[in-house]
Amino acid sequence: MLGLLPVxxxxxxxxxxxxxxxxxxxxxxxxxxxxxxxxxxxxCRDVRILWAGTTQIGAAVAISxxxxxxxxxxxxxxxxxxxxxxxxxxxxxTETFRIPAPPTTTTTPPPVVTTTTTRPPVVTTTTTRPPVTTTTTRxPPTTTTTPPxxxxxxxxxxxxxxDTPPTDTAPPITDVPEPKRDLVFDRDAIQPGxxxxxxxxxxxxxxxxELVSGGQRVGSTTADSQGxxxxxxxxSKIEPGRHLVAADxxxxxxxxxxxxxxxxxxxxSSTLVVLVFFVLAGAALIRFx
Numbered sequence: 059m060l061g062l063l064p065v066x067x068x069x070x071x072x073x074x075x076x077x078x079x080x081x082x083x084x085x086x087x088x089x090x091x092x093x094x095x096x097x098x099x100x101x102c103r104d105v106r107i108l109w110a111g112t113t114q115i116g117a118a119v120a121i122s123x124x125x126x127x128x129x130x131x132x133x134x135x136x137x138x139x140x141x142x143x144x145x146x147x148x149x150x151x152t153e154t155f156r157i158p159a160p161p162t163t164t165t166t167p168p169p170v171v172t173t174t175t176t177r178p179p180v181v182t183t184t185t186t187r188p189p190v191t192t193t194t195t196r197x198p199p200t201t202t203t204t205p206p207x208x209x210x211x212x213x214x215x216x217x218x219x220x221d222t223p224p225t226d227t228a229p230p231i232t233d234v235p236e237p238k239r240d241l242v243f244d245r246d247a248i249q250p251g252x253x254x255x256x257x258x259x260x261x262x263x264x265x266x267x268e269l270v271s272g273g274q275r276v277g278s279t280t281a282d283s284q285g286x287x288x289x290x291x292x293x294s295k296i297e298p299g300r301h302l303v304a305a306d307x308x309x310x311x312x313x314x315x316x317x318x319x320x321x322x323x324x325x326x327s328s329t330l331v332v333l334v335f336f337v338l339a340g341a342a343l344i345r346f347x
Contacts, residue, residue, distance in 0.1 A: 080151030090131040096124035102144035241313035250296040262308030
């Protein structure tokens, strides 16, 4: 008898990620008009809409979503490429927007109307001149008006003038109300490795909140029944300077926080105090400008 050899078949599962899809609506309109750009399955969360591949006209933080874009007011009639990119660097889809040429207006001249004018008969009128009457009118006495602050004398000395400077009243300073939808932090500046507490409101109640900075995820949480959230975030990279943090929770909330890098020597405390002072002074100057 012939023996049967065992056959082993390995099974493999192939996971393919759906390809990105993009679109715009409407895809035609005049310069300065707006359209909606939408996409799905983007390879990143920081999606930016670029006009002619260079000028950013819209942005959103979402793998699948939409954003309102505005056609540049200086654009001329023609067809333009609308690119969908990750942070303005890598393009994952394009569409075409067309600006039509203005219609040609033809002006029709009005019809020519011929009018025949009949001259009236000549009438001769004899005018009798009335007698000339001479009337003498006496002039009223001259009245001299002395402006306030001027003293008039009759002894030959020149008048003295007292100038009263105008009183300038400074306009009251009106505080601009804070927006209802915002992202704030419990500190304006942090050291590398420190965490900071972020607070937001105006979200969709119960929605997931993703916090992103520089294309990196720095935190996540869930909005409560009032559309508010509070969570700790921490930067994974040491990059001194001001960082923009975006929170996606049904709407897009943004805020900034400064990351400070100081020396570990004895002068680090004074350096940190000076840096924090200038950061707070700059924030106050921006508020009252």
